[in-house]
Amino acid sequence: MNLLPRTAEEFSSAEYWERFFKKRGEKAFEWYGDYNKLCGVLHKYIKVQDKVLVVGCGNSELSEQMYDVGYKRLTNIDISETVVTHMNQRNAERRPGLTFQQVDATQTPYEEASYQAALDKGTLDAVASEEEGALARSMLTEVGEQWASGCAVHGPYVSLTCAAGQRDRLALQLRRGAAAAGGQR
Numbered sequence: 001m002n003l004l005p006r007t008a009e010e011f012s013s014a015e016y017w018e019r020f021f022k023k024r025g026e027k028a029f030e031w032y033g034d035y036n037k038l039c040g041v042l043h044k045y046i047k048v049q050d051k052v053l054v055v056g057c058g059n060s061e062l063s064e065q066m067y068d069v070g071y072k073r074l075t076n077i078d079i080s081e082t083v084v085t086h087m088n089q090r091n092a093e094r095r096p097g098l099t100f101q102q103v104d105a106t107q108t109p110y111e112e113a114s115y116q117a118a119l120d121k122g123t124l125d126a127v128a129s130e131e132e133g134a135l136a137r138s139m140l141t142e143v144g145e146q147w148a149s150g151c152a153v154h155g156p157y158v159s160l161t162c163a164a165g166q167r168d169r170l171a172l173q174l175r176r177g178a179a180a181a182g183g184q185r
């Protein structure tokens with residue numbers, strides 16, 4: 001089963017991810033590691049009582065594992081309807097309150113400061129493969145840590161990514177933009 005995108009650009013498209021999860025079926029695909037591997041960094045930046053927006057959750061087991069150790073205020077979003085439906089079915093009975101919503105992280109419906117932390121494992125990698133960088137910029141502006149007014153998250157943006165260079169450059173630009181506009185950072 002070939003799940004690889006044909007081009008780098010395709011990796012950022014909603015159609016690609018819908019196809020990916022349709023082909024993948026119910027088998028989890030875990031990018032970069034699960035709770036056992038990442039618990040050190042997660043507990044360092046995200047408090048158990050925080051309201052957390054998990055951006056591009058896919059069918060990772062991480063949110064379920066976090067819920068089971070006490071993180072009960074997780075909202076999971078993903079652009080793929082298939083994966084969101086599957087994750088809701090998988091958790092409806094066993095994990096009340098663990099929600100999965102089909103939301104595009106580059107244009108969310110959430111009000112400013114609705115969340116106290118963002119968790120992004122591999123999603124920036126997907127979004128940042130769009131050539132102009134506009135999607136990555138929109139996602140960081142939308143859910144980032146107070147880089148722009150209207151940000152859904154006021155708090156740490158925990159990002160596990162191979163696109164760290166690109167993320168840091170964008171974050172710096174956004175911070176400078178916010179500072180120039182008299183913003184918070």
Ligand SMILES: C[S@@+](CC[C@H](N)C(=O)[O-])C[C@H]1O[C@@H](n2cnc3c(N)ncnc32)[C@H](O)[C@@H]1O
Pocket residue numbers: 012013014017018029030031032055056057058059060077078079080083103104105106120121122123125126127
């Ligand atoms: C590399 S996978 C990571 C999945 C999961 N976080 C993990 O660690 O296994 C990228 C995820 O981002 C989702 N995604 C891509 N673009 C998105 C967007 N604009 N908004 C929300 N989710 C998006 C994909 O559907 C996919 O589930």
